Amino acid sequence: MRRLKALIKKEFHQIVRDPSSVMIAFILPLILLFLFGYGVSLDANRIDIGIVMQDNSPQVQSLIRAFENTSFLNAQVERDRREIEKQLVAGKLRGMVVIPTDFTRRLINPDDTAKLQVIADGSEPNTANFVQNYIRQTWVNWLLQSGLSEAMLTVDERVSIQPRFWFNPELESSHFLLSGSIAIIMTLIGTLLTSLVISREWERGTMEAMMATPVNIIEIILGKLIPYFVLGMSSMVICTIISIVVFGVPFRGSFITLAAVSAIFLITALQQGLLISTVAKNQFLASQMAFISGFLPAFILSGFVFEIKSMPAFVQAITYIVPAKYFVSCLQTLFLAGDIYSVIIPNVIGIMILGSVLFIVITRKTRKRLI
Amino acid sequence: MLNRIKNLVIKEFLAIWRDKKSRVILIVPPMLQLFIFSFAATLEVKNVPIAVFNRDTGRESWELVQRFEGSPYFTDIHYIYSDKAVKEYINSQKALMVIQINDDFSSRINSGQQAEIQLILDGRKTNVSQILAGYVNGIIDRYNRDIKPEAQVRRSSQNAIRKGKLTASPFLSPASRSEIVPRNWFNENLDYIWFTVPGIVGILTMLISLIITSLSVAREREFGTFDQLLVSPLESTEILIGKTVPAFIIGMLEGTFFIIAGIVFFNLPHEGSFLHLYFGMSVFLLAIIGIGLLISSVSKTQQQAILGAFAFMTPTIILSGYATPIENMPLWLQEFTVINPLKHFLIIIKGVLLKNVPFDVVLEHTIPIAVFAVISLSVSTRMFKQRLE
Structure with a gap:
C-alpha cells in the first residue's frame, strides 16, 4: 500500500512537471469541444446557388424573386450560363438553376411543359441533396403562389404528416454532437496519455529500473492507472460542465449514472492505452497505435456522426469492438433522453466485456515479459 | 555539400526503415483506414430500423x-x-x-x-x-x-377556373405545366465513396509526412543523437534538407499509392490532369513538413512533439470540410478556414479527380498553401538555427 502510494505520488509529480500531460488532459478537451461545438455541423446554412436567366418575363421575374427570398438559398443571377458553370466547377456555387429561353412560352401554352433544369454539385453529395430539395420546395411554393398549381393544393392535404422529434425538438445538431464528442475526448485521454507515459518509461529505461525495486507488476500498473484515472475523470467533469453551461446542451439523466458509466469506460480506455504501450514500447509507435486504434475509430466508427446502421456489414461488425460506440450511445441518451436503462445497461455490458478481454490480454502479456 | 545531404537522406530512410514496427506502421494502418473508413464515413441513411x-x-x-x-x-x-x-x-x-x-x-x-x-x-x-x-x-x-380521385381534382380545378387562374384543361396537374429536370454533375448518383475517398487520401498523406518530420528531430534530441549531428561537419541548412527530403518522398509515394488504390478499388474517376494534382500535392507536402519541423524545433520531448502534431492535426481535419461541409460552420469560422492547407488541398484533389477543374482554380487554392509553406518553412528554419547556434 505504502509503495503504491509512493508510486502514485511520483506519477503526479511527473504529470505536474511535464506541461504536456496537463495539456492533453485539460487544454486539448477544451479545444476539441470548441471544434465539435462550432466546426462540426450538419445544419446547412444558406447554400450558394446560381440562376441562369435565359428568359425574361414577369413570370420568370417572380420565380427568381422566390429563389432570392427563400432563407435556405443564396441566389446569384446571371444571363450567361458559362459564368455560372465556371463557378460551379470551382466550387463557389453548390448548384444552378437554368431557366431556358422558352420557359414562359411553354408555361403559358397549356399543351406544353415548361422545363426547369437543376444541376447540383455531386462532389458534395450531402449538400447536393439539400440543393435539390430546397430548389424543389421553392419551386413548388412558387407554383402554388402564382396560381399555376391550385389543383395540387387540395390533393396535397389529403394526408398530412405530423413529425415529432423527441429529446431534441429544436433539431440542434450540436446537442448530440457535443455529448458524443465527450466519448472521443475520453478515448484520447485514456489511450494516448497512458500509452505515451508508459512507453516513455520503457524507452528511457526507467521501467527496468523500477522492476529491479521490490514493487511488483500490479503495483506498477495501478500506480500508472490511478493517477490517469483521476486526471481523466476531472477532464470528464470539465467537459460536462462546458457542454451544459457554454453550449446549452440539456442534461436529462442523473449525474451518478454518468459518473458510473464514464468510470467504467475510462478504465477500459486506460487498459487499451496500457496494452498499446506494452506492445509498442516506444513513443512514436505508441502514439500511432493510439491514434489508429483509439481516436480514429472513436471518431468514425462510434456512430457519433456517421450512422452505423448505414455502413456495410463488415464495417458494422468492426464497430462492435470499438468501446466508444457503446459510450456514445450512453452519453447521447443520458444527455438528451434521461436514465433509460434499456439503453444504458446493454451498452455498459458491452464496454465491460471489452474491458475484461483487454484485462486478460494485458495480464498475460505483462507476465510473460517479466519472467 | 550535395554528397553530405545525400548521406543524411540515406541515414534518415534507414532510421525509418530499419525498425520493423515503424515500417509496418507506415503501410498497414493507412491501408486499413483507406478501406474501412472510406466505407464508414458516410452521411447516407439507409437500412435504419x-x-x-x-x-x-x-x-x-x-x-x-x-x-x-x-x-x-x-x-x-x-x-x-x-x-x-x-x-x-x-x-x-x-x-x-x-x-x-x-x-x-x-x-x-x-x-x-x-x-x-x-x-x-x-x-x-x-x-x-x-x-x-x-x-x-x-x-x-x-x-x-x-x-387523387378524379372528382377531387375536377372539383378543385373548377374552383381554380372560377377564380380565373387556370384557363385550360380541368385535369391539369402542376407537374404537367412545369417540371424540374434534376441532375448532379461530377457524381451523377451521389455516390458517397467518391466524396470520402479523396478526403481520406488527403488526410493520410498529411498524417504520415507530419508524423515523420515532427518526431524525427524530437527522437534524436531525446536520444542525444542530435548533438552528434551538430558536431558533425553538416550545416544547419543541410540538416534541415536532410530531414525534409525523406518525408517529402515518403509523402509523395504514399499519396500516389492511395490515389491508385482509390482508382483501382473504388472506381474513383480521374477526370483532370495528374500534373495539376502533383503540383498541388508537392506544395501541400512542403507546407505540412514546415509545420512538422516547426513542431519538432519547439518541443523538447517526443511526447510534446506528438501532442503538437495532434494539436495541429485535429482542427485541420475537422475544419477541412472532410466530415461536414465548411458552409455549415458559422461565418467567422468559415473565414478562418482560409489558412487551412488541408481544406485547399481537398478542394484540389476533388477538383482534379472529379471535376477536371481548370488550372486557374488549382492555382487559386495552391497559393494559400504556398504562402503557408513559405511561412512555416522559414519560421522553422529560423527556430532551428537559433537553437543550433
Whole structure:
C-alpha cells in the first residue's frame, strides 16, 4: 500500500512537471469541444446557388424573386450560363438553376411543359441533396403562389404528416454532437496519455529500473492507472460542465449514472492505452497505435456522426469492438433522453466485456515479459 | 555539400526503415483506414430500423404501409401495436422512427377528408431522423398524387377556373405545366465513396509526412543523437534538407499509392490532369513538413512533439470540410478556414479527380498553401538555427 502510494505520488509529480500531460488532459478537451461545438455541423446554412436567366418575363421575374427570398438559398443571377458553370466547377456555387429561353412560352401554352433544369454539385453529395430539395420546395411554393398549381393544393392535404422529434425538438445538431464528442475526448485521454507515459518509461529505461525495486507488476500498473484515472475523470467533469453551461446542451439523466458509466469506460480506455504501450514500447509507435486504434475509430466508427446502421456489414461488425460506440450511445441518451436503462445497461455490458478481454490480454502479456 | 545531404537522406530512410514496427506502421494502418473508413464515413441513411404502429384496420392504411415496405430506404421495419411499444422502441433505439397511423385513416381518405399520420423520431440522432422524415415525405407525396380521385381534382380545378387562374384543361396537374429536370454533375448518383475517398487520401498523406518530420528531430534530441549531428561537419541548412527530403518522398509515394488504390478499388474517376494534382500535392507536402519541423524545433520531448502534431492535426481535419461541409460552420469560422492547407488541398484533389477543374482554380487554392509553406518553412528554419547556434 505504502509503495503504491509512493508510486502514485511520483506519477503526479511527473504529470505536474511535464506541461504536456496537463495539456492533453485539460487544454486539448477544451479545444476539441470548441471544434465539435462550432466546426462540426450538419445544419446547412444558406447554400450558394446560381440562376441562369435565359428568359425574361414577369413570370420568370417572380420565380427568381422566390429563389432570392427563400432563407435556405443564396441566389446569384446571371444571363450567361458559362459564368455560372465556371463557378460551379470551382466550387463557389453548390448548384444552378437554368431557366431556358422558352420557359414562359411553354408555361403559358397549356399543351406544353415548361422545363426547369437543376444541376447540383455531386462532389458534395450531402449538400447536393439539400440543393435539390430546397430548389424543389421553392419551386413548388412558387407554383402554388402564382396560381399555376391550385389543383395540387387540395390533393396535397389529403394526408398530412405530423413529425415529432423527441429529446431534441429544436433539431440542434450540436446537442448530440457535443455529448458524443465527450466519448472521443475520453478515448484520447485514456489511450494516448497512458500509452505515451508508459512507453516513455520503457524507452528511457526507467521501467527496468523500477522492476529491479521490490514493487511488483500490479503495483506498477495501478500506480500508472490511478493517477490517469483521476486526471481523466476531472477532464470528464470539465467537459460536462462546458457542454451544459457554454453550449446549452440539456442534461436529462442523473449525474451518478454518468459518473458510473464514464468510470467504467475510462478504465477500459486506460487498459487499451496500457496494452498499446506494452506492445509498442516506444513513443512514436505508441502514439500511432493510439491514434489508429483509439481516436480514429472513436471518431468514425462510434456512430457519433456517421450512422452505423448505414455502413456495410463488415464495417458494422468492426464497430462492435470499438468501446466508444457503446459510450456514445450512453452519453447521447443520458444527455438528451434521461436514465433509460434499456439503453444504458446493454451498452455498459458491452464496454465491460471489452474491458475484461483487454484485462486478460494485458495480464498475460505483462507476465510473460517479466519472467 | 550535395554528397553530405545525400548521406543524411540515406541515414534518415534507414532510421525509418530499419525498425520493423515503424515500417509496418507506415503501410498497414493507412491501408486499413483507406478501406474501412472510406466505407464508414458516410452521411447516407439507409437500412435504419423503423417501426410502424397502424391503428387503422382499413385497406387504405394497409396500402400505405405497403409503400413503406416497398421503399429501398426502409429494409428493417418492425410492427408494433401499443403506445407503450412506441415509447419502448424509441427510447431503447430499437427504431429510430415510428410511423403512427390514426384509426380513422381509411374512413377519412374514403370520405375525401384529410387524414393524418404521425412520425415519432429519435432526436438523439437529429440528422438521421431528419433524413428519415424526408423519405416519408417523399413517399406520402407520391401517395397523395396517386390517390387523387378524379372528382377531387375536377372539383378543385373548377374552383381554380372560377377564380380565373387556370384557363385550360380541368385535369391539369402542376407537374404537367412545369417540371424540374434534376441532375448532379461530377457524381451523377451521389455516390458517397467518391466524396470520402479523396478526403481520406488527403488526410493520410498529411498524417504520415507530419508524423515523420515532427518526431524525427524530437527522437534524436531525446536520444542525444542530435548533438552528434551538430558536431558533425553538416550545416544547419543541410540538416534541415536532410530531414525534409525523406518525408517529402515518403509523402509523395504514399499519396500516389492511395490515389491508385482509390482508382483501382473504388472506381474513383480521374477526370483532370495528374500534373495539376502533383503540383498541388508537392506544395501541400512542403507546407505540412514546415509545420512538422516547426513542431519538432519547439518541443523538447517526443511526447510534446506528438501532442503538437495532434494539436495541429485535429482542427485541420475537422475544419477541412472532410466530415461536414465548411458552409455549415458559422461565418467567422468559415473565414478562418482560409489558412487551412488541408481544406485547399481537398478542394484540389476533388477538383482534379472529379471535376477536371481548370488550372486557374488549382492555382487559386495552391497559393494559400504556398504562402503557408513559405511561412512555416522559414519560421522553422529560423527556430532551428537559433537553437543550433
